[in-house]
Amino acid sequence: MITVTWAGAGFAGLAVLLYMASMQATTGLLFLVLGVVFACFMVNAIGAFQSARCLMATPPKVLRGTEGEPLREPWRVSNSARRNAGMASVMSPWGVLLRIAAVPAGATTRIRPVLALPSRGVYAYGRLRLASTYPFGLVRFEKRMDAGGEIVVCPEVYECLAPPASGHVPVLGGGVVGTRRSPSGSYFHGVRPMTAGDPVRLVHWPSSSKGQGLMVKEFDEELAGRIAVLVDCSVEEGAPVLDRAARAAGSVALACLDRGDHVDVVDLGRGELVSVSPFVDSDVVLTALARLEGKGPGTFGSHLEEVSGRLGPRTALCFVLTGAVTEAHDAVVCRLVERGRRVSVCLPDSVGALEWPPEVRVFQYGERSLAPCG
Secondary structure, eight states: OEEEOHHHHHHHHHHHHHHHHHHHOSSSHHHHHHHHHHHHHHHHHHHHHHHHHHEEEEOOSEEEEETTSBOOSOEEEEEOSSSOEEEEEEEETTEEEEEEEEEOTTOEEEEOOOOBOSSOEEEEEEEEEEEEOTTTSSEEEEEEEEEEEEEEEEOOOOOOOOOOOEEEEEOTTOSEEEEEEESSOSSEEEEEEOOTTOOGGGBOHHHHTTSSOOEEEEEEEEEEEEEEEEEOOOSOTTOHHHHHHHHHHHHHHHHHHHHTOEEEEEETTTTEEEEEOTTSOTHHHHHHHHTOOOOOTTOTTTTHHHHHHHSOTTOEEEEEOOSOOOHHHHHHHHHHHHTTOOEEEEEETTSOOOOOOTTOEEEEEOSSOEEEOO
């Protein structure tokens, strides 16, 4: 489909004025200018048609991004023509997805998208459109692209205090200092006399040079805990509070991962669980939170017992609630505390909490903040 751009419409309006002026002129020189204008339109129409036909934009299988930021995965763009092509864009139902400035003849390049979606979620697309205005920007030619896929927009995260974990085990790089000693680690404790079996690499040469025998280094033991972040989805689909809860859950999960904990992220609406080891890529966590969907009121405990059985008995639990605290929430929290679980609760800043045991840590989250209560 060929259409005239806004620049082309303005250029055409100027041509009409020139034509009206040429009708009053005594010479035909203005008709020469009109011929040049007409030629520009023709050259532009042919160039845009050839550019759009020869440009091939191949997207990755899944496009990922963060709220309010351009998508990350670059597209593969190739030009099969014998001449340069460009001044093109790939358009989606949500706006311009990709801008292609120029691609040399027969070349292939990678271009990052420019589309930034404002809210978390999964956006499926079927057909896209590629439009080119090469070379003058006066005429646009569009063609359809059969490129199905999805755009996964992850929630934005922010710095926050990590809730307490439990079930600590020795892990190199863990964020909790234990009472025992270790032959390696980040926290130097002191030196001791060398015993049989100690590797030579642990020898502390400055202390050993004092004539009291070989001395080896000791470090404080590093521990990592386990914590599960359980997101309550008992709200209507599309509720803004679910987006805020996803940001809070992602921030808590990443803070725990940075501390060295093993994190389980649970979607209570569908009963899905994602386990992530410490110090690994956090994309799997944020992708799971991008797929959260509201399941309607009264669905808080529908998958809770099933999920609790899949979690370790020593795993701490952090509930991210999306509405007012009900008696059902209170009963679940008190029952878990009685069983010896370490429990934390994150509430929206617009609601208040019930009277819970002092062992329960309570946080409140807002649009882009999370802080402990009290």
